[in-house]
Amino acid sequence: MRRKRLTFPIERPLLWLGLSVFVAAIFAADTVTDREIAFAVLYVAVILIAAQSGRTRFVATIGIGCAVLTVVSYILTTQGDRQSGLVNGALSLLAIATTTFLAIRNETTEARARQALADLAHMARVTTMGELTASIAHEVSQPLAGIVANGHAALRWLDASPPSPDEARRALGRVVTDADRAGEVIGRVRRLVTKSPPSRDRVDLVELIDEALVLARAEIRRNRVVLRTDYGVDLPPPLVDRVQLQQVVLNLVVNAAETMGGLETGPRDLLVSAASDASKITVSVRDTGASLAPVAIAQVFEAFYTTKPGGMGMGLAISRSIVEAHGGTIYAALNHPRGMVFGFTLPLNTTRTV
Ligand SMILES: Nc1ncnc2c1ncn2[C@@H]1O[C@H](COP(=O)(O)OP(=O)(O)O)[C@@H](O)[C@H]1O
Ligand SMILES: [Mg+2]
Known part of the structure; x- marks a missing residue:
């Protein structure tokens, strides 16, 4: 959890391009060289890069894709010894499968740890908010008192003879400002205690x-x-x-x-x-x-x-x-x-x- 990690934001087109070129190069090399040269093990690197995304489904897709490409390129390859090509291909597939499995398991464990931390943090936040309740109530009651006072003032300006709509409007303006302030405080508290x-x-x-x-x-x-x-x-x-x-x-x-x-x-x-x-x-x-x-x-x-x-x-x-x-x-x-x-x-x- 404390270790820094590179990221592979899969939204970035340039990274996609880089990864695709890498995959294509491995595929080409694997196909044009003899059967017994197992270029396909390099797919392990592709899976490790994909694992940086932190998305298990993406890693699984890439792993399966690499396995499929390995098989396809074995079928397409015309030169070299069939027997040792088969053994090397199987080893590549094993390496790909193991790496994919480990990457996914690692990610699942990290995801669980992250979730546990998020839950704990949420619990502590709710507790802190509980401790701050009196303070926050005070923070809200101030604008509420302002709203009441200015509301009364507005009524008085309207009831006066002659009525003074300008003064009433000003008082109502202050009512709106105070209501906004109270609303904002409540909104902040809500954002902090809501489990997101x-x-x-x-x-x-x-x-x-x-x-x-x-x-x-x-x-x-x-x-x-x-x-x-x-x-x-x-x-x-x-x-x-x-x-x-x-x-x-x-x-x-x-x-x-x-x-x-x-x-x-x-x-x-x-x-x-x-x-x-x-x-x-x-x-x-x-x-x-x-x-x-x-x-x-x-x-x-x-x-x-x-x-x-x-x-x-x-x-x-x-x-x-x-x-x-x-x-x-x-x-x-x-x-x-x-x-x-x-x-x-x-x-x-x-x-x-x-
Ligand atoms: N700014 C500070 N000045 C002095 N001591 C502090 C300060 N912040 C934290 N501490 C000490 O660290 C302890 C742990 O803080 P914290 O983890 O927030 O738990 P809590 O506030 O519930 O005690 C506090 O009890 C206090 O002894
Ligand atoms: Mg504390």
């Missing part, structure tokens, strides 16, 4: 982080934390699972807010930043809360490690799985003069994601 299959999209990272911050806003406020953001210009859009990445950001931000909520004195500054270089994007969440001891830093990403009375200790473990499934790394370091920096990197080249 893992996906990969090019996403605007700033938008992704901002959405997570909206959900954590009341939690940030409740812990009297001062939030700042610092986004690099022209951040390239990474290829990620939007919901899962939002979950990571949310976990880091909520952890930071919680640790600072327990402070007796000192500033409660939270800095969320995103920057990129040629090969990767780095997102970091910097707080001025408790500084962890080196032994704790080594353990925080382990499942069930928690120092909170009601904590689950799953937030960082799941965040690590998600980040690593995206080909990135997650880290924890000391902030200066105090607090912690939790962050993660995402590679900018195309890698397999959960």
